[in-house]
Amino acid sequence: MTTTHDLPAPAPRKAALASFMGSLVEYYDFFIFGTASALVFNKIFFPDFSSGAGTLAAFATFGVAYVARPVGAVILGHFGDRIGRQRVLVFTLLLMGASTFLIGCLPDYHAIGIAAPIALVTLRLMQGLSAAGEQSGASSLTVEHADSGKRAFYASWTLNGTQAGLLVGTLVFIPVAALPDDILLSWGWRVPFLFSSVVMLVAYLIRRSMPETPVFEKVKDSDGVSEVPLLVLLRHHWRGLVRVIACALISVMSTLFSTFALKYATDDFEVSKSSMLTVSVVANLVMLVSQPLWGLASDRVGRKPVFIGGALGCAVLAFPYLALITTGSFWVILIATVIIQSVVYAAANAVWPSFYAEMFPARVRYSGVAIGTQLGFMSSGFLPLVASAILGEGTLGWLPVAIVVAVCSLIAAGAASTALETNKTDTMQLGERTAPTEADSGPVLNGAPA
Template sequence: MTTIGTYSPGLQVEGLESPNVKSPKKAALASWIGSAVEYYDFFIYGTSAALIFPKIFFSAANPQVAAVASFATFGVAYIARPVGAVALGHIGDKFGRKKVLTFTLLLMGFSTFIIGCLPTFDQVGILAPILLVIARLLQGISAAGEQAGANSMTLEHAPPNRRAFFTSFTLSGTQAGLILATLVFIPLTELPEADLLSWAWRIPFFLSLVVVVVGFWVRRSLPETPAFLDESKSHETAKVPFLALVQDYRADVARVIFAALISVVSTIFTVFTLSYAVNTMHIDRTMMLTVLVLANLVALGAIPAWALLADRIGRKPVFLFGAVGCAILIWPYMWAISQGNLTLIFVLGILLSGVVYSACNGVWPALYGEMFDTRVRLSGMAIGTQIGFALGGFAPTISAALLGDGPNGWVPVAAFTVMTTIVAAVSVATARENYRTPMHELGKK
């Protein structure tokens, strides 16, 4: 890399680059694979919570209560996320992004494997859901640092005019994890119900060990980011990143919290509507899982495409389009499920999740990360997103409680989803547009 002028640690200006080598492609690949591994584990839990756990971890006396309780265990990980975000944010901003990414990968793999080993309600009674909740809390702590760490790593390695594109690979990896998780479940759902509920459901959880090994191998050689190394050399890292964040970035953290409510669309689509379609409307579960796979295959291409657009016109217009589009499309999608219209379910599901929601997913890693400077970037993203994601995590539980009887019972759920997308859109509309701001000026007040 060519340098011009005199270098001062921690300083990067136009025409003057840090001597620390940037590795944008390697960082993007490591983020993609790591996120795929992490969210394979995370999404197999969501699928199980919708289709299996109500039947094996809770009493069969009241199926609706069991479904709500199962969704609650899905959401309980989001309680641990803000706590994990503070702890892992501190480590990442003080000691480096790479340490956080290694820890989160190993913790997610361990906790997911443990879920596959758990006894059921028929075997140990109330102890079964208690152990399930403990393992789920460990998953939540892991997820709290994964995306923020991967986004910070990729953002700080990326070229200045392609930050949205490179950071979007973290979210593409998330979609790949969902695809992998769903593909693993599809053949299992073709097994007899007795086999699925007795032993087959454990297979996806045991397979997490394989994908963790792959992710660890890819991440182990990734260098620390130039921006973090510059700050470390010049002793500019915050002693207590959380305190610096509270002192200087309260408004930006609040923006991220409210913007992250867009995640409600994702959990409603991947968890609640899956349960609603299969358990309430009695639509074939393999068909609904296929809708999830196809939507996320489309998202693999749509996310980087939206990110490329955001590098040209800015983050805000792309995010706002996605939020408004989701608010509109949730209505016909849920109506199609209530009518059992398979063609519309496929078309609208792919359009909603694969195309329109991808506009938000493609830009938020750069949008949020550019609100903070290097000293507090990982903490700001982790804490802000994880508090916002908490509502997303409990959205299936809230929706199960809101679901009414009859053909229009889904309407309160759609209205709830719209409310969260509006809040997210308003929050982003008030944010500063930073897509042309140099790295060393990001987050400066």
Template sequence: MSAHPQAAPPPAAPPKGKPVKAALAAWIGSALEYYDFFIYGSAAALVFPKVFFDPSDPATATLISLATFGVAYAARPLGALLIGHLGDRLGRRTIMVWTLVLMGLSTFLIGCLPTYEQAGTLAPVLLVVMRVLQGLSAAGEQASANAMTLEHAPEHRRGYYTSFTLNGTQAGQILATLVFIPVAALPDEQLYTWGWRVPFLLSVVVAVVGYVIRRTLEETPVFQRAAAGRAVARMPLAELLRDHWADVLRVVAAATIATVSTIFSVWALTYATSDAVGLDRTSMLWVNGCANGVALLAIPLWARLSDRIGRKPVFLIGALGSGVMVFVYLWAISTGSYPLVCVTGLAFFGVVYSAANGIWPSFYGEMFPTRVRLSGTAVGTQTGFAVAGFAVTFAAEIDGPDGSNWLGVAVLTAACCVVCAVAVATGRETHRVPTAELGLRTPAESAPVQPRRTAAL
């Protein structure tokens, strides 16, 4: 035997991230989940006023239908509190699996609901319940996928890899639009009886595929290290609100940029197909689909630029540019010129808005440390998104019964863009901060934990 005790083996190297696998899983899962979420928007604008509400008052039915679209956004802050807590306690992978299952189930059940003619006021009540479940699911989807991709990504490419989450969201919107185009083209009798149900019933396939994909994910390296070292926060929400409340408020304000998305995708669709303008609903769905197709290409390009020059400059281009372009797009709709609507829609939502939409996953996630990253992103974004969700209801009120006040709706949207820009401009630039130091403010927080020495016997 050796006279000297054997040296302890060196600590195992920390596991390496798998950025490509994490990004692809986030992309596919987000696309599938937001397919479910966005088909509701198209249906709320085009079908639900005549299916789930009293048809004797079309204007009121449309207003209430658009309000049910916003109900999911109202539920999202509550879901963020619960899901954010669980995600920082149990891990990102677990939340990503179960949010997808909840979304698929609630969307499928919408396709099974009785109509107003069949069940009276019970029909819209059940519709709202299902929409609330959709909102609870969406509250955790993007935050968990963002945390997963950010924590797997190389430090110098976090913006690029996290953009896959929002890229998947855009793909889900494209898929929802493409599925709804042939449905919207059906004769009214078929559309309002069985046709509208088809996109919702297809969500059962979405849920199964997404579940299988996300079950193969591995937990992120930084969360694994935190769990192994018992450094997972016991009360993430308490720690978040005590130590990071300012960043939560900043994310809330910045997240109002999502108003652009809801106005473009839902209210503008209602406005364009109203009697005041008279554009064809199928043609407008094609505008939405093509704009999202352009966004699929633009989002990763903007994100790569943010890895080079910083998050804030790119985000500000998207926020302030969208505040200008919303006037151009709604004016184009008011002219009734379909070519003009196409060009301005592609430039507005496909290119300009993508500069903000592709950057926020990294910008928000980098504000918080690992211990509260999912909670911080979820609570901040979902509270801001709640404002965006009801923007379509506010817009319907501003527009009035004659449907002529598009300028007022543009002002509302631009005001949200300005709020977002102020929040982003006053935040920290984080694109060069090492992943391990994200969200840490003091040297004591940044210093690695030293192992305890045991006294010699």
């Protein structure tokens, strides 16, 4: 049994680095699939479909991972709360890396027929299972290593890793997208997927040496870990779970920028693929600076003002953002994207790793954040599919899409307003202020039975 003097020392900077690198790999892999779905998968894996139907099929393949993610959240959350954050995070990294590399090796539809899209969907499901445990585990790891007054700042690097993954993925796709169609559709599209093995190795070497959090070790030493964390979560912390699900609807903004806007601008308004990918690069570079600053602001003024302000801003600005895409102007689209994505959306995005993690006690933190976010993130996964289905004709065709995005953002802001402010709460007391004691919550391990 772990004793108090054996507890590992907090390592906030190393935890932030491990979370940053892990998220970079996970979401490089995850987002290059979205880019490939928007640009090439309809022609490679669904060539017998019409152009519109092929696009819908490719976006459905993109979204199917979000169906797997709640399942992965339950499984990985269970083990993250049972055996620790660090070991599960190493597993998620290896699973994502292997799945992405194998996608790059897949034969296309012309080579093996219907087996090609089936294999693609299977590997996409594996990506979804992996991604389900990444950000929740990384945010739990970082929050539990950080000083009480700097949790949002350090946890924001988890999302900075996500933005860096999108940035690296976009940089890799810019020259790939510029290739002649015959090269792009034969082997060019495979390069970003095969390259993932390189960045995965770097992240693995960092993450495998990361110590377990002192908070989790203390829980094992004192109260014991739950045999079935999900039961404790549903019995005593269901309000926090529902709140996180609703707050996570803000994630529709991410796929609005990274997937739908890319397809909308290039197909309907003749903006070049390379121009839209350049917009993504600039926006994500700015977010690498803005998100830690929003994290620092949240540590000073609170999680709720920053998150709610960002969500309300997204609800309002979704309308002019999509309207400005119809201009087809590179500079107009760039400025609009930087404002709404890199400044406004960045506020909510930077804060949620600490905000959500602080709603749950350590015994169910991994499960609570994982399950809550993944159920909410399903809206994000299917936004490209829904948006493509409801998109109208002409310069106002974007209006139904903007309404859907605005409603999701308003729901997120409303849910956040019901949360307790936790920026000044001691780390060991997080999640305990609104829940009953767990003395009757069921069997525990490594501690006195309840």
